């Protein structure tokens with residue numbers, strides 16, 4: 001089935017910033033849309049999001065150049081291709097761009113095309129996206145990692161740590177994970193209201209962090225879990241995204257809220273101390289993106305009992321994941337389509353992670369769209385975990401809800417192992 005037209009639009013993400021949507025049309029009239037997300041706490045090794053940088057329009061953030069690249073060069077390379085040859089198309093787009101970071105045409109232009117074609121392929125076969133992406137092998141519903149408080153760059157640095165999240169450890173089904181999360185999310189509002197700290201939500205829908213010390217957030221989170229009727233560390237575990245790259249400047253880590261400065265060894269020791277003190281089951285980016293020595297200290301100390309996810313460290317990039325596996329630097333990889341820029345490379349990153357006995361965590365960005373591609377990607381690859389932000393705002397809920405629909409479509413084929421996924425990577429939660 002041939003791709004006969006490719007079109008693109010400038011649309012807007014959940015922060016009201018411009019982003020790219022691509023529409024692929026096939027010879028039988030079938031279409032597929034690809035909507036591109038956008039990060040704020042981005043890693044330096046990510047593929048390039050092409051913006052026009054014309055200060056007179058959309059504060060420099062318009063993506064008209066990326067849109068025109070889709071309609072021009074990318075369309076010329078894509079039209080007439082077989083929609084079912086995703087790998088061939090993605091390889092051709094990488095070659096057409098010709099740079100390491102997809103900086104000539106823009107990773108947003110390339111990814112939008114790659115996603116639109118993947119969706120068109122599923123639509124042409126009249127099967128759901130997860131069935132098409134996973135060649136019928138994807139049946140595992142993910143364990144969600146859901147944000148309760150949002151900080152860091154998603155809350156104008158109001159607190160230093162970016163994500164305070166929960167994971168429903170004893171839930172027996174995907175629905176039960178959402179029930180536990182809904183209960184904790186609403187209990188957290190009660191706790192914040194009583195303390196006079198309720199002040200809206202951060203970029204990913206978690207409560208705005210009106211705290212004076214980073215550790216006060218742990219206290220409010222533990223209180224919220226208990227208020228909802230659960231025992232922290234038993235039914236509900238804590239998961240953090242430190243986004244430490246944003247805290248690392250001139251060789252030191254800084255917690256601005258507390259005006260404390262740390263060397264690599266001291267910051268690693270703080271991460272280890274928190275894991276010993278609180279029921280933390282997962283930490284993302286505990287150390288900065290190029291602090292390999294720091295990562296090794298943390299992995300050595302707590303890698304047997306805590307998931308350690310590299311986000312800025314790996315940027316969904318196969319070469320960096322290989323380096324991390326060889327160095328034993330983490331035990332899990334955050335997977336974001338737009339960090340690398342094609343569907344094929346993203347799936348290859350997931351497969352390499354799984355082959356190493358590590359855990360892939362499929363993730364949204366802080367700037368999201370109404371598209372739920374990642375819910376399908378998580379199930380298609382049996383990734384086992386999904387991170388989308390909080391339990392509010394429709395760009396987040398679209399992803400959680402889509403997994404419910406996928407579960408319905410899978411029927412008796414659907415599997416759920418929840419926190420059992422940790423044991424498969426040799427992580428024994430205390």
Ligand code: PGA
Pocket residue numbers: 038039040041042043162241243311363364365366367
């Ligand atoms: P970002 O945040 O999309 O702003 O990078 C998400 C994350 O750090 O995981």
Ligand code: ZN
Pocket residue numbers: 241243284285311312334
């Ligand atoms: Zn992150």
